[in-house]
Structures are given as structure tokens and as C-alpha cells.
Amino acid sequence: MLLTGKTAVVTGGSRGIGLAIVKRFLEEGANVALCGSRPETAQKAVESILAENPDAPVMGISPALADESELESAFHEVAEHFGGKLDIVVNNAGISQSTPLGDYTPEEFDSIIDINVKSVLNGCQAASRVLEEGGVIINTSSMVSKMGQPSGVGYPMSKFAVNGITISLARELGPRGIRVNAVAPGVTATDMVASLPEEMIKPIADAIPMKRVGRPEDVANAFVFLASDMASYVTGAVLPVDGGMTV
Ligand code: NAD
Numbered sequence: 001m002l003l004t005g006k007t008a009v010v011t012g013g014s015r016g017i018g019l020a021i022v023k024r025f026l027e028e029g030a031n032v033a034l035c036g037s038r039p040e041t042a043q044k045a046v047e048s049i050l051a052e053n054p055d056a057p058v059m060g061i062s063p064a065l066a067d068e069s070e071l072e073s074a075f076h077e078v079a080e081h082f083g084g085k086l087d088i089v090v091n092n093a094g095i096s097q098s099t100p101l102g103d104y105t106p107e108e109f110d111s112i113i114d115i116n117v118k119s120v121l122n123g124c125q126a127a128s129r130v131l132e133e134g135g136v137i138i139n140t141s142s143m144v145s146k147m148g149q150p151s152g153v154g155y156p157m158s159k160f161a162v163n164g165i166t167i168s169l170a171r172e173l174g175p176r177g178i179r180v181n182a183v184a185p186g187v188t189a190t191d192m193v194a195s196l197p198e199e200m201i202k203p204i205a206d207a208i209p210m211k212r213v214g215r216p217e218d219v220a221n222a223f224v225f226l227a228s229d230m231a232s233y234v235t236g237a238v239l240p241v242d243g244g245m246t247v
Contacts, residue, residue: 001028001029002028002029002224002225002227002228002229002230003025003028003029003030003088003224003227003228004028004029004030005029005030005084006025006029006030006031006087006088006227007030007031007032007033007078007079007082007084007085007086007087007088008025008030008031008032008033008086008087008088008089008090008227009032009033009034009035009061009074009075009078009086009088009089009090010022010025010032010033010034010035010090010092011035011065011090011091011092011093011119011123012035012092012093012094012140013032013033013034013035013036013042013045013090013092014034014035014036014037014041014042014044014045014060015041015045015190015191016188016190016191016216017092017140017185017188017190017216017219017220018034018090018092018093018140019034019045019216020215020216020217020219020220021090021092021219021220021223021224022034022045022049022058023049023220024217024220024221024223024224025088025223025224025227026049026053026056026057026058028224028228030057030087030088030227031057031058031082032057032058032059033058033059033060033061033074033078033081034046034058034059034060034061035060035061035062035063035065035074035093036060036061036062037062037093038062039060039062041062042060042061042062043060045060046058046059046060057082059078059081061074061077061078065093065115065119065122065123066114066118066119066122067122068122068125068126069126071122071123071126072125072126072129072130074126075089075126075127075129075130076130079130085132086127086130086131086135087131087134087135087136088135088136088137088138088227089123089124089126089127089130089131089135089136089137089138090137090138090139090140090223090227091119091120091123091124091137091138091139091140092139092140093115093119094115094116094140094158095111095112095115095116096152096155097112097152097154097155098149098151098152098155099151099152099154100151100152101151101153104153104154108154109154112154112155112157112158113154113158113161116155116158116159116161116162117158117161117162117165120139120161120162120165121165123137123139124137124139124165124169124180127178128169128173128178131178132177133176133177133178134177134178135177135178135179136178136179136180136181136226136227137169137173137178137179137180137181138180138181138182138183138223138226138227139162139165139166139180139181139182139183140162140182140183140185141159141162141163141166141182141183141184141185141238142155142156142159142184142185143184143185143186143187143240143242143245143246144156144159145159145160145162145163145184145238146184146240146246147245147246159184162182163182163184163238166180166181166182166236166238167236167238170235170236171236174235174236179226179231179232179234179235180235180236181226181231181234181235181236181237181238181239182237182238182239183219183222183223183226183238183239183241184238184239184240184241184242184246185214185219185241185242186208186213186214186240186241186242186243186245186246187204187208187213187214187242187245188213188214188215188216188218188219189213189214189215189216190216193213201213207245208242208243208244208245209243209244209245209247210243210244211243212243213243214241214242214243218241219241222239222241226239
């Protein structure tokens with residue numbers, strides 16, 4: 001058990017990669033607060049976990065990721081709920097975009113910056129106020145932060161920014177003993193990808209050196225490593241989990 005006694009918050013923890021991180025953290029002995037965008041989605045995810053393991057130390061919260069002070073209060077409440085301090089903050093919530101440049105609207109640029117960049121920064125700022133020495137921040141980046149994508153420039157733009165936040169804050173918070181890293185998943189079979197027909201998945205998988213798309217658990221395992229003391233001297237890393245796509 002790599003995370004025994006640790007308390008973690010995972011934003012975007014109600015489904016997809018975030019839910020897989022929540023489940024793996026619980027398996028490794030952590031107490032976990034998962035954030036949903038609404039109280040109902042957070043509660044539904046908590047209930048699905050409790051249905052499998054009624055004793056799981058999990059709670060659902062839904063702070064506005066756009067509001068740093070609300071996040072900070074939520075982080076304090078989570079620490080209090082689990083009777084100790086907060087150790088791990090995962091800023092995972094995000095959206096993607098695929099709009100061609102000519103069709104982009106200012107509102108679309110704003111929304112991807114608000115959710116994928118400002119929310120991550122807010123989560124890091126709130127974490128920096130609550131975490132103590134030994135604390136860990138992990139942000140979800142993407143393989144497109146290395147290779148771009150052919151349409152929807154806002155998405156890789158936002159993930160380049162996530163890498164910038166991660167690397168800079170590793171330097172700023174390192175002297176306080178707080179590690180800051182990112183995981184950069186490749187194509188991962190969350191609900192949206194997993195529901196695509198085989199003929200759409202195959203050409204995607206064929207382009208990946210490992211010849212398959214990632215499973216949410218593949219990605220979640222990298223978060224476990226970075227959150228654990230196994231990574232005690234790792235900070236400022238952007239760890240690819242993409243089957244070799246960006247090699
Ligand atoms: P998903 O759509 O299944 O989950 C996204 C999560 O973010 C949900 O829990 C959702 O509630 C939350 N969220 C979105 N907007 C929010 C908002 N405004 N306020 C609060 N919560 C909000 O997607 P996913 O594939 O699990 O993606 C999770 C992260 O992984 C994202 O940052 C995404 O960019 C990144 N990522 C995904 C892939 C992939 O192939 N699935 C690849 C690379 C990176």
C-alpha cells in the first residue's frame with residue numbers, strides 16, 4: 001500500500017481518468033475526496049464506489065474550481081473530515097476542443113482557459129496554502145502538450161500552460177518540500193473513447209507504438225507513483241503515459 005494514511009483531493013474525480021485515480025488511491029490506502037462539477041455527480045460517483053466497498057474512506061465535494069478561496073475552504077474541510085492534514089491535490093478536471101481555427105469563438109478560447117488553465121492554477125494556489133512539507137500536487141496534462149493537434153488549438157495551448165505551471169511551481173514550492181508534477185496521458189479509453197466503434201479505434205491504436213489506446217488504470221498508476229514516497233525526489237516532471245506516442 002503506497003498511500004496509507006494520506007489524504008487526497010481529486011478534481012474531475014466523478015468519471016473517466018479522475019475516477020480511476022480515485023479508485024487506485026483508495027486501493028493504496030488513501031482517504032479521498034472526489035470533486036464533481038455538481039453535488040449530484042460527485043454523490044453518484046461516491047455511491048458507485050461505496051456499492052463495491054462500503055467502508056471506502058471517500059467523500060464527494062463540488063467546489064467551484066473558478067474560485068480559489070472556495071477551493072481552499074474545501075481543502076481544509078477535507079483535511080478536517082479525515083481527521084488530519086491534506087497530503088495530495090490532483091488537478092485533473094478538464095475539457096477538450098476540436099474546433100478549426102477559423103471557427104473559434106472568443107467564448108471557446110475563454111472556456112478552455114478558464115477550465116484547463118485557471119482552474120489548475122487555482123487548485124495549485126489553494127494547495128500551496130493548505131499543504132505542508134511532504135505535500136504533493138499532480139496536474140493532468142496531455143500528449144498534445146508535446147505534439148499539438150491538427151484542429152482545436154485551444155486544447156494543446158491549455159496543456160502547454162499546464163506544463164508551464166507544473167515546472168514553474170516545482171521550482172517555487174520545492175524549497176517548502178512540496179513536489180509538483182504532471183501526467184501527460186495519450187488517447188485513453190474513458191467513456192467517450194471506449195464507446196467508439198472498433199473501426200474508429202483501430203486506426204488510432206495502429207498509430208501508437210504499443211498498438212492500443214490507454215486504459216484509465218494505466219494513467220491512474222502514474223498518479224499513484226507520483227503521489228507516493230516512491231517519487232520522493234521527483235518534481236517538475238511531465239510524465240508521458242501514452243504507449244510511446246510522443247517518443
Ligand atoms: P471526462 O470528460 O471523462 O472527465 C472530465 C472531468 O472533469 C469530469 O469529472 C468533469 O466533471 C470534470 N469537469 C469538466 N469541466 C468541469 C468544470 N467546469 N468544473 C468542474 N469539473 C469539471 O474526461 P477524461 O478523459 O477523464 O479527462 C480527464 C483529464 O484528462 C482532462 O484534464 C483531460 O484533458 C485529460 N486527458 C484525457 C485524455 C483522454 O484521452 N481521455 C488524454 C489526455 C489528457
